Amino acid sequence: MLKYLARRLSATFLVITLVSMSVFGIFAVLPMDPAALTCGKACSAPVIEANRHRLGLDVPVQVQYGRFVKGLFVGRDFGEGAAAFHCPAPAFGYSFNRHECVTTLVAEAFPVTLSLAVGAFVLWLSVGVSLGILAARKKNEWQDRAATAFVLIGTSLPTFISGILILLFVALKFNLINPIEMGRWVSPLEDPVAWFRTFIFPWIVLALLYAATYTRFTRSNVIETSTEDYIRTARAKGLNERDILRKHTLRAALAPIITLAGLDFAGLLGGAIITEGIFNLPGLGRLSIRAVLRDYDLPTILATTILAAVFVIVANLLVDILYAYIDPRVRVAS
């Protein structure tokens, strides 16, 4: 197990390195010129040049990458003379458009996205899994049909539509949110009620989409597992149906959901662009979209992209470890 962990960890580290290098490379070869884009109104060639230097884009991409990596470990200095300042490690760079170390921006945005992801995750997992189990148990009965209808509506509604409809025709129309506070970050530790009110509609929108997938997935897994020989064995032993479902069917049927859920959750941690946009949530998704569309803020773009990838990669690792914990076959085989 330890050896397995060590191997997985080193592989993960390698993938993270590769991903960050590719992201760097991809954004470096594109014909966008952040120096020109952020150079302001009085832009001339020398100003663009100075700007390029200020942004650290006047050196080859591998040097930029080297600085980036170094900054992650020891921090980074920006500016010159009396205007110089330091971003402490882990420094993802400095956003000249927002006058902040990117790490600070990310650290401010992360709790928002985390709240969004966790709440939506809990909601969709509980709704999706319980509906899926219900539908499987009541196969072909009205409960199953209702769950199927829910699944279909959920999967057929792109989030931008459900988000807008819920925002415009429910939340705003019936004054269910305080519009001026809409999307404002409130820590759940300080004001749990306000936090809940901020996130409930975004949670619903995201959960609507994901819960449908999970209902479908759970339903078919439970049905499939129910036909397994070992379920028949459990029944032949004389176990009652409740225990069979709880101990035998669900354990096996829900294990694959861990993989799915882990990756979906990690994907959300990278930022839910559309939902955050519609509900005004200052999370990672809005941070990155703003960086792209408003001012092409390269350090922020790089940081959020790499971070989103790292979330998925790390989730992959965690899911595998968790799976090994749950499924003894994986544990020993590895």
Next chain:
Amino acid sequence: MTLKPFLEVKNLNVAFPTEDGLVQASNDISFTVARGETLAVVGESGSGKSVTSLAVMGLHDRKRTQITGQAFLNLDSGPIDVISADDEVVRKLRGKAMSMIFQDPMSALHPYYSIGNQLIEAWSLYNEGDKAAGKKRAIEMLDLVGIPDASKRVDEFPHQFSGGMRQRVMIAMALINNPSLLIADEPTTALDVTVQSQILQLIREMQKEFNMALILITHDLGVVAEVADRVNVMYAGKIVESGGAEDIYYRPDHPYSIGLLNSIPKIGELDSRRLVAIPGQPPSLIHLPQGCSFRARCSFSDRVANKLCATTAPTLDTKTTEHFSRCHLPESELVKARKESGGI
């Protein structure tokens, strides 16, 4: 036989409604089996062997199955008809009064739980006592079924066991609560030939040890010879022949039984005779043909007068209670047929 039967099955029918029609999987099945007795049920796959025993165990989904008839378990407290009894009543019989082991030991154990865990779970259903007591009993049972180093292996997981070992575990699990009836559904089919006989041997020992009624389901008549007291031969959902093991072996009454016997090799005769497979496919259980359902595959049907096979389904000939069959073929022709097909 004068033993009081432990299980009495009377006119059992099992049918599954499907989109294509009603599948009549078990058709008018009656048999008995007593404690200490071994009943072998033989037939091709799909002949209704498993369906019948699953019905006895109450393992069919009642919503999707039509079951009629009766199956009495003669318990000390009095007989119970498991077909008409409540689900909950039948559930409490499973594992205790009757147990079952299945064909494929590879998939019959839950992959996520340790062997010990699964055994203890079965044990604790009918026994008071803490986990340690359950574990002690589990190790004891594993020892009994011949798992070496049981006290250590009890904590291992199914995938760490070989097929034969898993089947031993299954047997240990089925017997952990001293059942009166064990149904072994093709317990050796999925195993290596060398292991097969060990497992059979084990089942037989266990039967003696626990004085159980044993129903051994198999498609392999060869297996039956050494262990069975009685044999039921099933075809297309019906019992086509029933009798003592010797009767079936040496005096098979039904062309299908004859065919089955011909399809197994006999020790010492390996080279002298070709094995003969029964031609054709079994009929659809949805639209059973009129007349004898084996007719199409029977090489002797032309010897029956008046095309009787095509028009009338043969009934069980119950002239003796020990050996009977569903066949129109006269006794004289039978003797001939036995001879022609290999001189049994």
Next chain:
Amino acid sequence: MSGLKTSRRILASTAAIALAVGVTVASGTSANAAEKPVTGGTLYFVTNAEQFDHIDPARVYTGRDIAFLNSYLYRNLVSYKPVAGSAGSSLVADLATNTGVPSNAAKTWKFTLRAGVTWEDGSAVTCADVKYGVSRPFAGDVITDGPQYLVQALDIPTDKDGASVYKGPYKKTGQAAFDKAVTCSGNTITFNLNRSFADFNYALTYPAGAPVKASKDTGDKYDLRPFSNGPYKISSYKIGDQLELERNAAWKKSSDTVRTPYPDNIVVRFGLAEDVRDQIMLEDQIPNTASLDALQPANLRAFFADPTKKAQRFNVYDPYVRYAAMNVKKGHMDCLDIRKAVFFAINTQALIDLSGGREFYGDPGDNPVKPVLGLDYAKTTGNIHDANWKITGNATYAASLLEKAKTSCPDAYSRATAADKGIIWDLSNTATSQKAAVLIGDAVKAAGINLKFNFIPSGQYYSTVQNRDKQNDISTAGWGADWANASTVIPELFTKEGGFNLSQNWDDAAYAAFKKKSDATKVETNRAKQAKGWQELSQYVMDQYWIIRPVFSKGQEVWGSKVGGVYYWEPQGNFGFGGMYVKN
């Protein structure tokens, strides 16, 4: 909305305004003079924007931001008078005791600082602070985006690229030259300029000339937390979230004749979705709120149609002229007939309707200079006064111009008509622009012109089109004068040195003469003569069709029922923030 972000502000002249197309200013309601302002409470502002473009005084350049920050956070040597109407355009002394004393043919300007003005930490605002503040815009690598008037006007040598030898207070390169140009003597600061600059004090209404305390300067990060010497100070500012102001205890009413701080707290809420912002205003959900943006056109109409909201809105001509700049660089729109053909083909009416109609969007204009500039505006001839011009577009006439181009400039003709080529028009990527593109495309197609559109993300629009290599044939734009002189319009828009030249016209045959006249007009000291020069240059620009279909645009502001004291501050084209209070 329209995606036309305008970069500068305009000053309305005090003179009577002659309007081009006979529409008078739909004046907004102003506060009831009899009503007594209330002190206390929290005043909210809502906006769709994620942030103020800048709040570092050296970098602020948009009228709204200047008006806001100047009313609450920091003080300049001189300010516009915080009153409604044309009186608002006059200068008043603020940090200084006077509005500046010019000498040496307006090449030297002296200001004497008022006593008793303090920073938020209680320390006095000194002449050195003003000097330091003025030095910051020279650090072009740190202080971006701000106005360049001081950098250009101060008497400091330039290198061969035309850049000042002084590199700002961070690097201190060329500090001696700066120290010579700006000198402090006691409470008097002297600016030595490199040319006669009769309205230099107007340039100092920009906070780029405001004091900055050197010890509090954090370079780039000063844009998040400038040190206050006004009646409020920043208690928190988070981009994309909100800016909160609280009272600055160190500010003394006695030292400030300009500001009237009524609310206890001021909160600007950023990044609200447009629907949410509109909802708040339409339903008066937060009555102590004013919107920093105009509402979406459809909602704007609803708001202005509601008689109960009569006292919560105004609708005025804003400082801007919105237009389409023709890139006349060779290979682009270098053919006058084609430029004219596009202009005459366009359905101006439909475009104006799309953005709110004449009532809210504005009127077709005939000049890069807006009538509110008074002196410098005169009705031009040609363009919208041409007999062939129709407000809904004149495809037939446009086609005939195109036909003329066939011989006058065959290359441009083939480009404009060939199916696989076509003229490319830059637009910022918004829903309204996409629709405008449909309207424009449909109209010019009827004349036989093949027009394509390049949609640029709105945040990057101006930086993209100002990149001379990336600008396409036609770019939508907007501009407002920096103060009441077309010297902040014509040279900025149409000379190579200008800060906002989207015409790239310096290779145009007509350019040399234009440039010569522009330079001469800029240094003309006789204001009447100068105005005449700008009028003639405007006519010239319009005759060359370097810009087409100018619109003299309008702006709307709305506020909640509990906000009082609102007036339109003409020189800033925005709220007079200082007068606003929260009603009981």
Next chain:
Amino acid sequence: MTAVVLEEESQEIVQRTPKQIAWGRFKRNKVGIYAGCATIFFLSVSALAPVITRLFGVDNHSIYDGTLNEFAMPIGAMGGISWAHPLGVEPGVGRDVFALLLYGSQLSFLVAIISTVAAIGIGMLIGIATGYFKGKVDASVGRFSDFLLSFPGTFMIIALSLPLVQRVEAAGIAHENAARILVLVIFLVFFGWTGFYRLIRSQTMSLRERDFVMAAQAMGASSWRIIVKELLPNLWPTAIVFISLSLPGYIAAEATFSFLGVGVQAPASTFGLVLSDAIAYWREDPAYLLIPCTILIAIVLALNLLGDAVRDALDPKAGR
């Protein structure tokens, strides 16, 4: 029970081909039939957009004078619905919404179908190759697909589409909307093929161990022949199920991206563009928002239902 089902199937195999069985199952699924009809309706209506719009006497580029009031809002109830303009007119401009959506659905279907087919083609090719030949290539392709999965695809499409479109245009490969569609499709395929690849790879690996493939190998059949004759026929049901389940996803994705400003732009129009425009008018002209919403949902729903029915018919174990 298991035994019986097996028997039932073995019985049927004798009598009917798998295709017939699947069709038989599909025919019994009423919802699937309705969804199929609806899908055919939507597909043919959008394919015939030029004909149908002509029948209605409208088109998607004309600006209809007199349909808008002086505020550029549609005259008449429900966004200006009338006999002449069955779904109303576009506020601000005055084009016919029905024609806009018809042509828009054409583009949506185009993007979705090309993306699906390309993603499946690539996934199939690589899946079979890696699943059949295994080895180092398999391992590295597997890693690469893991690698791809970790990228935030949606965000990267938004971040990179503009510069990529410029590249495509500069290279003269395609222009304007064609270039935008090309880039969008490439992106969708680039991030979309991995799912199908994994599925096909694992199926190929299991098929590879099946007797009939072993037999073919033993008989000395070439790899190519085995792939074409033995593997492909057994993989097509998976492909069909995947196509029918992916299509609605791609339709929704196209709408989402054009909503976000990636993908086609004016004067062309798709659901996403119309919806992003309609939000500004939701108070004054809710029909302009709700009608395209409803139609888009109906299309995606029909495709989803059809996909479910196809899956049930071809792969009954997965759904039931």
